[in-house]
Amino acid sequence: MLTPDQIDAICQGRCGDPFAILGPHEIASGDRVVRAFLPGAASVQAVAGAKAWPLQAGKTLGFFEGVIAPTGLYQLRVRWHVGNETVIEDPYRFGPVLGDMDVWLLGEGSHLRPYEILGATPREMEGVAGTSFAVWAPNASRASVVGDFNFWDGRRHPMRLRRECGVWEIFLPGVAAGTRYKFELLDREGRLLPQKADPYARQAELRPATASVVANMPPVAPPSAERQAANALDAPFSIYEVHLASWRRRPEEGNRWFNWDEFADELVPYAQDMGFTHIELLPVSEHPFDGSWGYQTLGLFAPTSRFGDAAGFRRFIDRAHTAGLGVLLDWVPAHFPTDAWGLAQFDGTHLYEYADRREGFHNDWNTLIYNFGRTEVRNFLVGNALYWLERHGVDGLRVDAVASMLYRDYSRKDGEWIPNQHGGRENLEAIDFLQRMNETVGLERPEAMTVAEESTSFPGVSRPTSGGGLGFHFKWNMGWMHDTLNYFGREPVHRRHHHHELTFSMVYAYSEQFVLPFSHDEVVHGKGSLLTRMPGDRWQQFANLRAMFGYMWGHPGKKLLFMGCEFAQAREWNHDASLDWHLLADGLHSGMQQLVRDLNRVLRHHPALHANDNHPAGFEWLEADDALHSVFAFVRHGREDGQTMLVVCNLTPVVRRDWRLGVPRPGRWHERLNTDSVHYGGSNAGTPWGVAGTEPIPSHGRAHSVLLTLPPLATVFLEWTP
Numbered sequence: 069m070l071t072p073d074q075i076d077a078i079c080q081g082r083c084g085d086p087f088a089i090l091g092p093h094e095i096a097s098g099d100r101v102v103r104a105f106l107p108g109a110a111s112v113q114a115v116a117g118a119k120a121w122p123l124q125a126g127k128t129l130g131f132f133e134g135v136i137a138p139t140g141l142y143q144l145r146v147r148w149h150v151g152n153e154t155v156i157e158d159p160y161r162f163g164p165v166l167g168d169m170d171v172w173l174l175g176e177g178s179h180l181r182p183y184e185i186l187g188a189t190p191r192e193m194e195g196v197a198g199t200s201f202a203v204w205a206p207n208a209s210r211a212s213v214v215g216d217f218n219f220w221d222g223r224r225h226p227m228r229l230r231r232e233c234g235v236w237e238i239f240l241p242g243v244a245a246g247t248r249y250k251f252e253l254l255d256r257e258g259r260l261l262p263q264k265a266d267p268y269a270r271q272a273e274l275r276p277a278t279a280s281v282v283a284n285m286p287p288v289a290p291p292s293a294e295r296q297a298a299n300a301l302d303a304p305f306s307i308y309e310v311h312l313a314s315w316r317r318r319p320e321e322g323n324r325w326f327n328w329d330e331f332a333d334e335l336v337p338y339a340q341d342m343g344f345t346h347i348e349l350l351p352v353s354e355h356p357f358d359g360s361w362g363y364q365t366l367g368l369f370a371p372t373s374r375f376g377d378a379a380g381f382r383r384f385i386d387r388a389h390t391a392g393l394g395v396l397l398d399w400v401p402a403h404f405p406t407d408a409w410g411l412a413q414f415d416g417t418h419l420y421e422y423a424d425r426r427e428g429f430h431n432d433w434n435t436l437i438y439n440f441g442r443t444e445v446r447n448f449l450v451g452n453a454l455y456w457l458e459r460h461g462v463d464g465l466r467v468d469a470v471a472s473m474l475y476r477d478y479s480r481k482d483g484e485w486i487p488n489q490h491g492g493r494e495n496l497e498a499i500d501f502l503q504r505m506n507e508t509v510g511l512e513r514p515e516a517m518t519v520a521e522e523s524t525s526f527p528g529v530s531r532p533t534s535g536g537g538l539g540f541h542f543k544w545n546m547g548w549m550h551d552t553l554n555y556f557g558r559e560p561v562h563r564r565h566h567h568h569e570l571t572f573s574m575v576y577a578y579s580e581q582f583v584l585p586f587s588h589d590e591v592v593h594g595k596g597s598l599l600t601r602m603p604g605d606r607w608q609q610f611a612n613l614r615a616m617f618g619y620m621w622g623h624p625g626k627k628l629l630f631m632g633c634e635f636a637q638a639r640e641w642n643h644d645a646s647l648d649w650h651l652l653a654d655g656l657h658s659g660m661q662q663l664v665r666d667l668n669r670v671l672r673h674h675p676a677l678h679a680n681d682n683h684p685a686g687f688e689w690l691e692a693d694d695a696l697h698s699v700f701a702f703v704r705h706g707r708e709d710g711q712t713m714l715v716v717c718n719l720t721p722v723v724r725r726d727w728r729l730g731v732p733r734p735g736r737w738h739e740r741l742n743t744d745s746v747h748y749g750g751s752n753a754g755t756p757w758g759v760a761g762t763e764p765i766p767s768h769g770r771a772h773s774v775l776l777t778l779p780p781l782a783t784v785f786l787e788w789t790p
Contacts, residue, residue, distance in 0.1 A: 070103075070133075078105050079128045081223035082258060084210045091160025092142070095135070103133045104158060106146055107224065113145040115155065120145065141194065157241035159225065162193050165200040165237040166230055174204070175233035177443025180508065182451040183369055183459075186235065187268025188282045190245050198241035199282050201227065201249070203266065204444060205415035206234025208253040213238060214263060215249035215279070222252035222260075234444075248279040250409070255416025262408040265366065267420075267448065272354040274373045278409045283370075286382055289461025296515030298345065298394055299463055301541065301581060302707070304678040305626035306668045307396065308344040308634075309587055310335065311361060312352065312375060315631055317646040328380030332387035339393055342634060342661075343668025346394040348466060350588065352381070353400075356407060361588070361643055363468060364435060365400050366410040368452045371460075378460075385461050394463035396519065397456055401449045401501075402469040403435040412436055420445055426486050430472065432479050440473070441497035450505045457513040464517035465509075467540070471523045473498040499538065506539030517541040519583060530581040545582040545625060548573040553590065556616045559603045560698065560720045560781070567695035570717075573623070574687065581682045582625040586633055591641045599636040608721060610636060610656045611750065611781035614663055614743035615719060618783025621667040622704065622715035624681050635661040659749035670741050670785060675706035676713040690714070690730060690768050697722075699778065701729055701768075712788040713740070718778035723753050727776045730768030736761050737774055737786040744779035753779035760786065 070089060077083040078090065092100045102114050102123060107130035112123040116139040123134035123144075136142065142161065147153045166174075166185055173179035174186075186202045193200070201213045211229070212222040217240070227236035236251075243249075250263040265272065269280035297303065315335060318324045326334070339347050352375075354367025362372070371381035388395050404420070406412045411420040421436040422428030428437045439445050456462050472478045477485040477493045488496050509516055520529050520540040531537025555569040591597050602612035613636055621627060632647045635657045639648065651657040671677050680686020691701035698719040705712055714737055718724055731737065739758035744750030760774035767773035778784070 075126060075128055075131055078226075079131055079223065081212070081226065082210060082254070083226055084229060086226040087160055087228045091158060092136075094138075098138055099135050100138055101133060101135050102142070102158070103131070104144060104160070105131050105223065106144075107221065108148055108150070109146045110149045111147045114142045115145050116140070116142045157196055157198070159198075159238060159240050162196075162239045162241075164228065164230070165202055165239055166233075166235060171230055171233050171235070174235060174444070174447070177447045179447055180451065180454065180512065181458075182447055183268050183270075183455045184285065187266050187270065187369070188249060188280065190243075190282060190284055191239075193239050193241075196241045197244070198239055199243040199247070200237065200239045201251075202235050202237040203227075203251050203268075204233070204235050204448075205251070205253055205419070207256050207417045207419065208236070208415040209256050209258055210254040211236035212252045213240060213249055214252045215243070215247055217243050217247060217249075220250075220263075222263075243282060245282050245284050247282045248273065249282060250279055253415055257416070259416065261413075261416055264414060265409050267368070267411060267414070269354075269367055269370050270378055272367045272370045272373055275356050275358075278356070278407075280367075280370075281373075283378055286378060286459040288458055289385075291513075292389070292515055295389065295394065295463055298392075299515060299517050301682055302679045304345055304672045305583070306344045306671055307346045307348045307583070307626065307628040308339050308342065309348045309350070309585075309628055309630045311350045311588060311631065311641075311643060313358065314641070314643050314645060315647060316649065319646070323646075325374055327376040328384045329376070331375065332384045336384070336387050336391050336393060339388075340391045342665050343672060344393065345668075345672070346396055346463065347388060348396040348628065349398065351398045351400055351468075356405065358643065360405075362398065363400055364403075364405040364433070366405060366407060368449075369455055382460055389461070396464045396466050396517075397462050398468055399453065399456070399465040400468045401438060401452075401505075402473050403430050403433060403437050405435050420448075424486060426480075426484055427476065430479075431484075439497075440495065440501045446501045446504065449501065450508050453505050453518075454508060454512055457509060457516045462516070464519060464541070466519040466521060467502075468521055470502070470520045470529070471526070473502070474522070474524070474526055502538050502540075503533045507533055510539070520544065522546075541581065542583045542626060543580045544585045544587075544628075545573070545580075546585070547576070548582070548623070548625070549585055549587075549590070552616065552620070553601065556612055556719075557601050557603065563698045563719055564695045567693075567698065570619070570700060571689075571692045574689070574692075577624050577687070578682065578684050583628050584620055584623060584625040585628040586620070586630060587628060588630045588641060591630060591633070591637075594640070596640050597637050598633050599638055604721070606656075608781060610660065611721070611744070614660065614748055614750065615717060615781050615783050617663060617667060618715075618741070618743040618785070619700075619717050621671055622677070622702070622713075622717075622783060622785065624687050624704070626678075626681065627671070629664070634664040656749040659747065663743060663748040666741055674711070674713055674740070674787065675708070676704045676711040676787075679706045679711070680704070688732060690732075690770075697724065699724070699727075703732055710788070710790075714786040714788070715783065716776065716778060716786070717783045719781060721780045723780050724778040727778050728765070728767050728773050729776055730766065730770030730773045731762060731788075732770060733788060734762040734764070734772045735788055735790050737788055739784060740787050741785040742779060742782060743784070744782035750782065751779065753777060753782075754784065
């Protein structure tokens with residue numbers, strides 16, 4: 069017999085062990101007693117085929133109990149006070165959701181794919197269709213699933229606690245994909261917490277609504293040898309960075325966003341036509357605030373509902389791959405927002421975040437920092453990385469704000485941070501997490517890549533973990549970006565005094581495997597656009613920008629360009645508005661677009677410009693010290709003999725005729741691209757006929773040389789032929 073306190077705990081939603089009370093239980097006679105809590109029910113019967121056993125109503129409304137024969141499966145026939153009658157499955161007659169091995173691995177923090185068992189997963193149990201729910205909340209005294217199916221009443225479906233791993237679980241028959249839900253928790257003192265979205269939800273409501281949505285598990289994306297080759301270190305990379313909500317909109321339909329299929333129809337062919345090799349998306353995981361651009365995410369496993377459902381996102385990825393394009397995602401494991409319905413104090417304790425504000429709060433962003441020292445949190449984040457790569461087939465992850473993870477004193481004053489166990493400033497737990505994440509990606513998804521946005525000189529970011537590195541494939545070269553923009557932002561007459569801002573990058577070019585980024589961060593917060601950062605009149609601004617792009621595409625390293633920069637958008641980026649596509653009616657803007665298209669073509673078709681990006685043998689200075697004339701010249705070499713490309717930059721508005729330049733080998737040097745071409749809006753200056761033959765005249769320490777005409781504010785590419 070149950071005590072009144074036990075019944076009250078069920079009816080008041082305070083019971084932490086509902087399966088000990090509800091559902092079927094054997095009694096001494098060999099029969100079973102069945103108990104159910106069904107608020108609003110007038111009468112309840114347990115039925116099995118033609119047999120029926122009435123359950124008696126208790127003193128507390130909604131509580132029913134009765135003895136039935138030792139039958140197998142049964143259902144509950146419920147007559148409701150409103151007058152209708154339904155037959156339902158009893159969720160408390162079903163066994164555990166998690167297997168013993170899953171429980172072990174979750175408790176150990178070593179489950180590679182926790183997303184397969186945690187969260188909400190449509191499935192069948194004992195031939196009954198429904199959804200299994202599981203949530204990690206070890207310090208909660210009660211956890212329930214609430215949703216449209218139970219009037220958001222936390223008393224109706226309390227869950228079973230698997231104490232070995234701190235996970236609450238239940239199988240709810242009849243709950244299908246598309247159903248809204250949350251978790252309702254009581255903390256260890258029995259206090260009711262704000263209802264929480266599912267950390268593992270694969271779909272979520274559109275903001276400002278905050279519920280999770282039951283969604284099917286995406287099928288595993290099959291491994292691809294073609295994608296592995298396209299993502300290799302020696303492959304050509306030209307990455308088009310995109311903020312989907314502002315790339316293009318539908319002004320004729322209220323300025324609405326595109327959906328995933330429309331992006332597949334328009335963004336994919338555009339990037340393909342432009343010659344880009346990859347599209348990099350600013351974070352697409354669900355986030356509550358548009359103005360965060362996705363970098364303050366609370367739904368790490370859910371593609372944002374702004375553009376449709378998860379199936380649409382997978383179709384977009386597949387369409388990109390069919391077009392020969394890779395897709396990279398910005399991924400944010402560094403921090404998360406403080407919204408009460410999210411991860412903050414999830415079970416009434418600092419579960420996902422560090423408890424001490426000196427470790428767990430980002431002053432710059434007013435966000436919380438994941439507790440990288442907790443095995444379950446690391447498992448959550450590593451599993452999330454694998455989920456996007458394995459279940460959606462994305463080609464790689466660009467990890468945001470790595471520097472903020474690596475240093476305990478990042479953006480903190482003295483006294484505002486806690487040293488590590490050795491007294492140092494490095495976050496050893498975060499380092500261990502990043503290494504583990506990269507090792508997991510390498511083992512489980514070898515065709516994928518990871519890229520670090522890391523702005524310090526932390527050593528070995530893109531070196532193997534076996535040698536003490538972090539294990540990333542690439543690192544953004546923030547130093548190159550700052551030096552390049554500083555140089556090109558100067559009036560040409562002053563550039564002679566800052567000449568080595570453009571040569572310094574080669575001092576450390578091979579210390580890491582670099583991506584050269586002109587990203588969204590360079591066209592916001594009052595910085596203007598890349599075009600308006602260039603000096604001079606309108607023609608010179610365009611010429612400077614064309615020359616800078618030429619220098620970038622010639623320099624060792626993979627390329628990344630933010631959307632709109634390819635056609636020289638004039639205004640600063642606005643995340644709430646479409647790019648200014650109308651500018652393409654202007655010849656200078658369309659010329660810039662054609663230049664980027666041709667730069668990508670040259671990059672892809674000439675191994676000299678990409679095959680040795682990460683090897684010193686792929687680069688040779690010819691002229692690095694002509695500060696007086698602001699001329700730079702270097703050669704790029706491929707891995708095979710004869711793969712040679714000469715790059716010359718004249719960064720003053722002066723045409724330099726009969727310019728003698730020593731070259732590494734005799735033969736003919738054919739112009740393959742000139743950023744001053746009339747096709748791009750330039751003055752069309754250049755070496756006559758676009759070809760220069762060598763002469764046995766020593767220059768620049770070489771036995772042979774050529775005479776060139778250097779166009780003003782321009783970069784020229786010349787390929788060697790015998």
